Amino acid sequence: MARLDIDFCGIRSPNPFWLASAPPTDKAYNVERAFEAGWGGVVWKTLAEAGPPVVNVNGPRYGALLAVDRSLIGFNNIELITDRELETNLAEIAAVKRRWPDRAVLVSVMVPCREESWKAILPRVEDTGCDGLELNFGCPHGMSERGMGSAVGQVPEYIQMVTAWCKRYTRLPVIVKLTPNVTDIRFPARAAKAGGADAVSLINTVNSIMGVDPDTLRMSPEVGGKGTHGGYCGPAVRPIALHMVTEIARDPETAGLPISGIGGIGSWRDALEFIALGAGSVQVCTAAMVFGFKIVQEMVSGLAAYLDAKGLASVEALRGRALPSVTEWRYLDLNRVSKAVIHQDLCIQCGRCHIACEDTAHQAITAQRDGRRHFEVKEEECVGCNLCVNVCPVPGCITLRELAPGEIDRRTGQAVSGTALDWTQHPNNPLRSGA
Amino acid sequence: MSEPHRADIRPGRLAPQTYAAHFADHVAPLTEAQALLEANRCLYCFDAPCMQACPTRIDVPSFIRRIAEGNARGAAESILESNPLGGSCARDCPTEVLCEQVCVRHTQQGQPVAIGRLQRFAVDALMASAAPQIFTRAPASGRRVAVVGAGPAGLACAHALARAGHDVALFDAKPKAGGLNEYGVAAYKVAGGFAQREVEWLLAIGGITLHSGWRLASAAQLEALRREYDAVFLGVGLASTQQLGVPGEALEGVLDAVQFIGTLRQAEDLGTLPVGRRVLVIGGGMTAIDAGVQSKLLGAESVTIVYRRGPQHMRASRHEQELALTQGVGILHWLAPVEVLGEGGSARAVRFARQRLEGERLAPGGEEIVLETDMILKAIGQRLDGRVLAECGLALRDGRIAADEAGRTSIANVWAGGDCIAGGQDLTVEAVAHGLRAARAIDRQLRGRRSRPEQ
Secondary structure, X not given: OOEOOEEEOOEEEOOOEEEOOOHHHOOHHHHHHHHHXXXXXXXXXEEOOOOOOOOOOOOOOEEEEEOOOOOEEEEEEOOOOOOOOHHHHHHHHHHHHHHOOOOEEEEEEOOOOOHHHHHHHHHHHHOOXXXXXXXXXXXXXXXXXXXXXXXXXXXXXXXXXXXXXXXXXXXXXXXXXXXXXXXXXXXXXXXXXXXXXXXXXXXXXXXXXXXXXXXXXXXXXXEOOEOOOEEEEOHHHHHHHHHHHHHHHHOOOOOOOOEEEEOOOOOHHHHHHHHXXXXXXXXXXXXXXXXOOOHHHHHHHHHXXXXXXXXXXXHHHHOOOOHHHOOOHHHOOOOOOEEEEEOOOOOOOOOHHHHHHHHHOOOOEOOEEOOEEOOOEOOOOOOOOOHHHHHOOOOOOEEEEEOOOXXXXXOOOEEOOOOOOOOOOOOOOOOOOOO | OOOOOOOOEEOOOOOOOHHHHHOOOOOOOOOHHHHHHHHOOOOOOOOOHHHHHOOOOOXXXXXHHHHHOOOHXXXXXXXXXXXXXXXXXXXXXXXXXXXXXXXXXXXXXXXOOOHHHHHHHHHHHHHOOOOOOOOOOOOOOOOEEEEEOOOHHHHHHHHHHHHOOOEEEEEEOOOOOOOHHHHOOOHHHOOOOHHHHHHHHHHOOOOEEEEEOOOOOOHHHHHHHHHHOOEEEEOOOOOEEXXXXXXXXXXXXXXXXXXXXXXXXXXXXXXXXXXXXXXXXXXXXXHHHHXXXXXXXXXXXXXXXXXXXXXXXXXXXXXXXXXXXXXXXXXXXXXXXXXXXXXXXXXXXXXXXXXXXXXXXXEEEEEEEEEEOOEEEEEOOEEOOHHXXXXXXXXXXXXXXXXXXXXXXXXXXXXXXXXXXXXXXXXXXXXXXXXXXXXXXXXXXXXXXXXXXXX
């Protein structure tokens, strides 16, 4: 049996599945239920400074992008950080950690960019006995207008400065949570590392407007006739999150910095992707908000079965395994040639491959043969773009076949080369090495 | 000796409140949530096979996509543009052998997109809306066309001609328009008075005058129509029914299935309709199924459809046969009636001869069986009463009116379509297609000429 327990920058957890700092980790009641369900850890919903609590809207805080079967693809929220008293939260955190010593309890914190604010709150957080600190430099709505959240995360200098304060005032591991609302995620990650961060977590939510009500012609959701952008998450953001995690994992300047992966994780497969691209733990929110806490049991079961089947002894053994397969476009082998193949025994004759290719790609799929409905790839036109594979409703019906070296590419009439050739070496590249 | 036979045929076999449930929509309408989910199963095929399979070439992918996009009105518009009787076709089309049979989801998942039910969803939504009329008439052409028969073919033809700006006189022998939709198909297929609602919608386009109770019974009538109108369309259906041609056919309790269904369809109170305790239906088409199932729904204790050939030869689709079986109607094959046996003037049994195929021909196999019954419904086919039409000088083929690809008959300015012409499959949707193609041809002809032709 593969081991699912992890040691993430010194924080131990019986499995890599943590609940992200968000509504599900708002208070002891929820967190207790989460631990009972089997979550390995939680990041407590972001604490604010002592004083009058934050005020939330009491109208729609959430909006969703739904698939046709009403399964949730994307999710958006305008809820702020905790709106409960700091003392209440601290007391509950301490109590929960005492009851669940084997689980990871991290605490998310967001206070103004003043050293004394951080200096004031950190010892109190540490006193709860929690396992680590997560700095919320990510939330893109509400608090960012007050100079916190993503307003900090978008300025590398601020990240470094605040992270350094935190390292000064607490012995807890410090995880910096990054906002994806930047042009190059490597810069905030580098700043976190420079500030002494023990790890980064990402992504926080993406700036978003969910839609417009066609009847009222007002943006939705709205509160009293007006709405504002919220933070977008859920399955739709996963590819964006994977890219950002990968960028940091591959960046020589941040190499080795532990990453807690966040963004649309709803199954063990999703978690696998983050881990294989370098994440040491994963955080979940939307899936729990859709299905409830029990879903972690399915994730644990699936990941364990996968690791066993792959002969991988632990989560750590999986971590980063897909990273060597990621490179820059310029290093892709331009001598490789693939052609689509339509498996006629699986084809249901819908013709989507044909019309997609005919109208929008390379006119490489027939609609008829001998006057009869028939869809077949014209290899002399096919560039192996994969569009037909993606629009075909039948799994496995259309596949790409890579031509063997020496085989003639009927589109070019040339034999496929057995040696690799990338853009850096390509004769069409005026800047190629040696040119 | 047993007691003398007394046929048990009586009304009110069921509790009064049962009838409404028995004759309600046999296929429930889709809810909006169901329609959205089902619509999204459609793959929006290229050159969609379903569209090709529809005699009226309804653009199925388009209308379904519009449903999926929350545009039911646009969906209905797309349907009705191709088939103004899209509402009744959605209900009584044998979609399982037309559009849904060739649906690629059928190939892939063994479960086609429910095209018929989606079509009904869209058309019903339009009909229930505040502004159900989506078509307007072209400027008046000053031309007048007579349409004989207000069934699906005639209604489709009249509607298309009215849209094109012509004035239409629509004649029908029955008190109500609608043809088989009103008088012929099973009540549970077009429940809730849909046939008349559709007729009202069709006529509301304007320019169509309905003359009911008018039967084409003489050559002189057709001559008069040809004189008075610029063109004539005949969509008279098949008004006569085939006879068994066996002894005892005239006994009491031997009824015509078409008439039985017609009476049922017009009954104010189904509890007043007499039905046998045991019913035999002789035939193998849709009428046999409709008559058999409705007998059962009226409370008959046992209903058996008896057909002279095998299941694969029945004109009723497999789906219809299964419907009958699930309703508790039995089907016997390879039995042809030889004699209706009676007592005291009423039928009490039918003697059948077991049939077998000798090449393509049926031949008695020697064995005979007698099935006791209280009521016999004959559903062995309808035919054209060709006498008047022949007198009119119309060429007939296979006992029906000969018409070309556009519906032109052998007489100038006379078109025909629907079940009354040769070469068809006796489908509602096909009748609609006939009516529409004739309307197009008539319109072309009328626009191409400045004045009425010389007689």
